[in-house]
Structure formats: C-alpha cells, structure tokens
Amino acid sequence: MLSVLVADDHAVVRSGLTYLINKQPGLRVVDEAATGTEASLRVEEGGIDILVMDLSMPPGENGLVTTKRLHDAFPKTKILILSMHDERTYINQAIKNGAMGYVLKSSPDTEVIRGLTVIASGKKYLDSNIKMTASDIDKINPDATDVELGSYQALSKREREVLPLIALGYSNKEIATKLFISTKTVEAHKANIMRKLDIHVHVDLVRYAIKHHLIEF
Structure with missing residues (x-):
C-alpha cells in the first residue's frame, strides 16, 4: 500500500482527491496539507511515497521551489503536480525541478488516477492534454544549474x-x-x-x- 499526501490550499479539493485516491487499490491518503510548508514538514516526518501537490498555495513558498527542495532532500518521494497552470514554463520547470508527473485541474479524474499509477511504477507522466514539443523537452534538464x-x-x-x-x-x-x-x-x-x-x-x-x-x- 502506497501512502499519499494531498497538498492543496482548498479544503474541498483535498477532500475530493482523498475520496478519489482512497477508492484506488494500492493507494491510501494518510494526510493532507494546505500549504507548501505544511507539505514539507509532513514529508520530513517520513512515510510518504507520493505527494500530490498544487503549485499555487498562497500565501507561502512558490510551488516550483517547494518541488525542487523536496525532490533534492527526499528523492524517493514521488511528486505529482496537480495544477491549473497549463503554461509550458510552469510544466517544464516543474519536471526539471523533480516532479514525476504533471496533471491539469481541468482534466477528468481519470488523468489523476493514470498519473498516480504511472509515477508509482517509477515512470514520468504528463497529462494527455499537454502536448510537449522537442524544444520543451530540451528545456527539461535535471542537471542544469539554476x-x-x-x-x-x-x-x-x-x-x-x-x-x-x-x-x-x-x-x-x-x-x-x-x-x-x-x-x-x-x-x-x-x-x-x-x-x-x-x-x-x-x-x-x-x-x-x-x-x-x-x-x-
């Protein structure tokens, strides 16, 4: 059973995701967080296999920064970004910073489940509604220095x-x-x-x- 942490600044979103994820075999939401800081502290405590996180949880740290910081410190915790941002800059930077998956909030629930299933197997996942170009792929360089x-x-x-x-x-x-x-x-x-x-x-x-x-x- 993989332990999931859901991080979003809207309680109704956290509740909906928790209900959806807990219906899936092999996945269980063990905690929730409303800010990047709360998510970071919970991951630090241990026992989190997958973090489903929004990029915008104001006021607080930018989600892209949180993603990189958590990935650098806890590389075994897989991060799935669930965001309203469909801009290439956000998507490219999130993957570059260590997110294993990126799903749009405008997409159906099936995308969230598919994303969780894929990253749980150790592979990266992009929402099927996101079309990446060769140029986008070139920008995602995990070894690049910021x-x-x-x-x-x-x-x-x-x-x-x-x-x-x-x-x-x-x-x-x-x-x-x-x-x-x-x-x-x-x-x-x-x-x-x-x-x-x-x-x-x-x-x-x-x-x-x-x-x-x-x-x-």
Whole structure:
C-alpha cells in the first residue's frame, strides 16, 4: 500500500482527491496539507511515497521551489503536480525541478488516477492534454544549474523553509510555531539567510523573494 499526501490550499479539493485516491487499490491518503510548508514538514516526518501537490498555495513558498527542495532532500518521494497552470514554463520547470508527473485541474479524474499509477511504477507522466514539443523537452534538464537563484543554493533545507515566511512578514514566534522550532532557532536561521544572501534589511529580502519567484501572495 502506497501512502499519499494531498497538498492543496482548498479544503474541498483535498477532500475530493482523498475520496478519489482512497477508492484506488494500492493507494491510501494518510494526510493532507494546505500549504507548501505544511507539505514539507509532513514529508520530513517520513512515510510518504507520493505527494500530490498544487503549485499555487498562497500565501507561502512558490510551488516550483517547494518541488525542487523536496525532490533534492527526499528523492524517493514521488511528486505529482496537480495544477491549473497549463503554461509550458510552469510544466517544464516543474519536471526539471523533480516532479514525476504533471496533471491539469481541468482534466477528468481519470488523468489523476493514470498519473498516480504511472509515477508509482517509477515512470514520468504528463497529462494527455499537454502536448510537449522537442524544444520543451530540451528545456527539461535535471542537471542544469539554476543560475537565476545564485546564492539561494547555499541556504540549508531549513533556511529555505524559513525564508518565504520571513519575506511574507510572519513574526519569529509565528514561524517558530509553524515549523515546530524555537524562536532563537528562527533568529539564527534568519541571520544566516541574510548573511548568505548578502542582504541587510527585511525589505531587500522581500524584493529578493519576489524577484526570484520564491513566494506567492
């Protein structure tokens, strides 16, 4: 039995997906998450074979960033993106960042089930309504370095979780509560983030996060 985590900011979507997935043999939803941060923390706890995740769960970290961070840290957890975004840039980047499947929310339920079945077998899956060109395939290069993010790559896994929350204006206490860590630990992560990114004031951190599409409002 494969354990599935459903992450979407709409409760009705999570409920519908959970009902649909639990009807399939060999699959069982063991938990739900409403934000990228919640999804990350749950994957960290272990026991998640497949993560079905929306790309847009504001306010919080950009779903494309969450996908890469989770794939880098937990490569055995297979990620299926379920999104309303059908733009090639989103699809290409999601696959490049480590998603094994991409399904459109506008597609019928059968696409979700087919996607889950295919990635569960270790293969990649794209919604049948998505037509990829040779140019698109060339852009999906898992070994490519994302120069655009620069020093962001130097941040630790936890620092990457803390950064979007700081940029969105959460207090140290609120961040500590969300991530189940102490306020002193949050302060230490914040200091390390600012130092590694060579940023000295909060407003510049916000500009950095927005410029590099690390957060959604």
